[in-house]
Amino acid sequence: MSEPGTRPMIEVRGVSKAYDGGVVRALNGIDLRVEQGEWVSLSGPSGCGKSTLLHLVAGLDSPTAGSIVVNGREIAGSAELDEYRRSELGLVFQFHYLLANFTSLQNITLAMFGNKRSRKERVAYARELLGDVGLVAKERQLPSTLSGGERQRVAIARALANDPAIILADEPTGALDSAATAVVLELLRGIQRERGVTILMVTHDPGVAAAGDRVVYMRDGQVVADAAAAHGVGAEAWRGVG
Numbered sequence: 181m182s183e184p185g186t187r188p189m190i191e192v193r194g195v196s197k198a199y200d201g202g203v204v205r206a207l208n209g210i211d212l213r214v215e216q217g218e219w220v221s222l223s224g225p226s227g228c229g230k231s232t233l234l235h236l237v238a239g240l241d242s243p244t245a246g247s248i249v250v251n252g253r254e255i256a257g258s259a260e261l262d263e264y265r266r267s268e269l270g271l272v273f274q275f276h277y278l279l280a281n282f283t284s285l286q287n288i289t290l291a292m293f294g295n296k297r298s299r300k301e302r303v304a305y306a307r308e309l310l311g312d313v314g315l316v317a318k319e320r321q322l323p324s325t326l327s328g329g330e331r332q333r334v335a336i337a338r339a340l341a342n343d344p345a346i347i348l349a350d351e352p353t354g355a356l357d358s359a360a361t362a363v364v365l366e367l368l369r370g371i372q373r374e375r376g377v378t379i380l381m382v383t384h385d386p387g388v389a390a391a392g393d394r395v396v397y398m399r400d401g402q403v404v405a406d407a408a409a410a411h412g413v414g415a416e417a418w419r420g421v422g
């Protein structure tokens with residue numbers, strides 16, 4: 181596995197996004213580069229454009245202008261976004277979006293729909309992923325019988341179902357208490373280390389942002405600061421732009 185910093189995984193160049201015929205300018209000339217294996221936190225106040233940028237990188241919406249190259253492929257305007265998401269991305273949101281009538285294990289195996297594994301291999305791999313998030317004992321439980329933190333851990337295991345190169349997470353700890361937040365951040369750190377996964381995580385919380393390697397601060401649709409996150413540097417920079 182190559183070291184972080186050797187190859188760009190996400191390259192956003194000159195990206196703008198307008199809504200409502202230009203009345204709302206959510207993003208205004210964004211440049212952002214995330215290296216393979218790096219964890220970048222996108223932070224900044226509510227409404228600054230974090231989710232918009234993440235959704236564009238996820239191919240859930242398309243930019244008004246600019247280029248987004250992910251793992252060597254241009255996704256702005258691409259017609260193969262379903263395939264892109266399935267093969268490259270694991271998505272985690274503030275809310276878990278687990279299917280209520282399916283068990284933890286089934287929620288993960290269902291996410292493997294369309295991949296090359298046999299049914300038996302899917303179940304075995306889903307169990308392994310549940311083990312990675314510490315929930316093997318809860319494989320038969322429905323989401324409603326899990327705690328909020330446990331549900332989010334299942335959602336993270338589901339995000340890994342197709343071995344993504346990249347995890348895109350939008351406020352993944354936004355609905356969790358501080359203990360569950362710490363567990364989720366530690367899990368993401370382990371996933372980054374052990375699988376070499378690149379992480380782009382949106383959070384408005386400077387303490388959560390500092391869990392990444394680098395914090396990129398946005399304001400009014402622009403990048404206004406970019407700092408290594410070690411030793412609380414991120415939180416200091418946050419105060420600087422607030």
Ligand SMILES: Nc1ncnc2c1ncn2[C@@H]1O[C@H](COP(=O)(O)OP(=O)(O)O)[C@@H](O)[C@H]1O
Pocket residue numbers: 199200204205206224225226227228229230231232233
């Ligand atoms: N679908 C949409 N239609 C119109 N305006 C939108 C839409 N999505 C986001 N916006 C606007 O774009 C700006 C950035 O929103 P968003 O990216 O959700 O911010 P953040 O995630 O940083 O809180 C806000 O002013 C928001 O109201």
Ligand SMILES: [Mg+2]
Pocket residue numbers: 230231232
């Ligand atoms: Mg948001």
